[in-house]
Amino acid sequence: MYTILTIIAAVLVVGLLAYLIVNKIPKGVRPVISIVLWLLIAFLGYSIYTAIMAPIAFNKEKVARYSKVIDNLKMIRDAELAHREVTGVFTDKPSDLIKFIDTAKFAITETRNIVVQEQRGALTIDVEKRVVDTIGFKDVRADFAGKNYAKMFEVPGTSAKFDLQTSSVEKVQGISASVFEAKVDKAVVLEGLDKDFIRQEKEALGGVDVRGEFISVGSLEDVKTGGNWPPSYDTAEEKDKNE
Known part of the structure; x- marks a missing residue:
């Protein structure tokens, strides 16, 4: 917001000086005013550049x-x-x-299917079940x-x-x-x-x-x-x- 206000103020000042140079300022003073005007233009350019680059940075x-x-x-x-x-x-x-x-350690597991016999009333049937076996361990630290x-x-x-x-x-x-x-x-x-x-x-x-x-x-x-x-x-x- 400060940068925007600075730019607006600089534009207004430059415009005012330009008007004064053309209409009000004696010719003898115009070189000095011109130098001031160029300095203001340089400042305005720098302010615009800063306003553009600030969000990028x-x-x-x-x-x-x-x-x-x-x-x-x-x-x-x-x-x-x-x-x-x-x-x-x-x-x-x-x-x-x-x-x-x-x-800590991770458990290393192995999953396998086995067939077991179950009694269902007068019948004996084969049922497939999944069994998870722990076959080893691994340090958690290894993953880090x-x-x-x-x-x-x-x-x-x-x-x-x-x-x-x-x-x-x-x-x-x-x-x-x-x-x-x-x-x-x-x-x-x-x-x-x-x-x-x-x-x-x-x-x-x-x-x-x-x-x-x-x-x-x-x-x-x-x-x-x-x-x-x-x-x-x-x-x-x-x-x-x-x-």
């Missing part, structure tokens, strides 16, 4: 900061999914989740090799930490499902940038933008584990998984 910095934040949220999501696979529920304790990665999961709850570029919460929702009548959400306010991530742009960013409705006031993954109201960012923040492999 903001978006470039925003994407760079968001990408780092989203990488951590993806790690949190993967850790929560692993925790649910092993324990049956999500957790809202960051330290427990990090410890879980370090110590090369990732700094010990610091995944730290919001990159800030001193803040992600807010992590869990709850349960009724997926179908009488059956509840564990849910989680990890999030951070966009204003925290974008601290130090233009406040007007930050305000607009917090009002984003989606599309090519991160939706809403927060960057988040999961939900406390619905059974979902996706994030609120657009596909441009995902790799080709991750996009295929989400389709």
